[in-house]
Amino acid sequence: MSDPDVAILTAPPRILAVRRTTLTLATIQNALGVLTDVYEALEEHGLPHLGINVFVYHNAAGQNLLATESGCPMEVGVAVPAAFESRADVACSATPGGRVARAAHVGPYGLLHQTHKAVRNWCWQNGQKVAGPNWEVYGHGNEDPAALLTDVVYLLK
Secondary structure, three states: OOOOOEEEEEEOOOEEEEEEEEEOOOOHHHHHHHHHHHHHHHHHHOOOOOOOEEEEEOOOOOOOHHHOOOOEEEEEEEEOOOOOOOOOOOEEEEOOOEEEEEEEEEOOHHHHHHHHHHHHHHHHHOOOOEEEEEEEEEOOOOOOHHHOEEEEEEEEO
16 A cells, blocks of 8 residues: 555534544444444434544544553544534534644555554654544445545644
């Protein structure tokens, strides 16, 4: 895989319906079950969604908490068209707004770590400091894993 192109842009907050959890590299596959729970809660409450899945990693600046034993606090969810009142089973949240470094990952989800590493390296080499939170925005599914599209986004200081 060649290094992805990294773009610096200003991103508005994206409103999300989420479940909050803490995951590690060993448990990250559980995120799909959490995402299913979010969709079920939205359906139960009659809340619309946009079908765009977003995983927000609440990392500390310059750290990969997912790789630690205690794990990374995360929000697993889906973009929604408008804010709503949080409920016990689904919370209203948003991605951070501001300057970000973004790269498109094309290919299997199991290789997303390569794009994350490439974005972090690009930031370091270009004097950009990551602020901590980062997130993934998943394109619509594709039966061909080589054609899956995921945006990898890092908030910058």
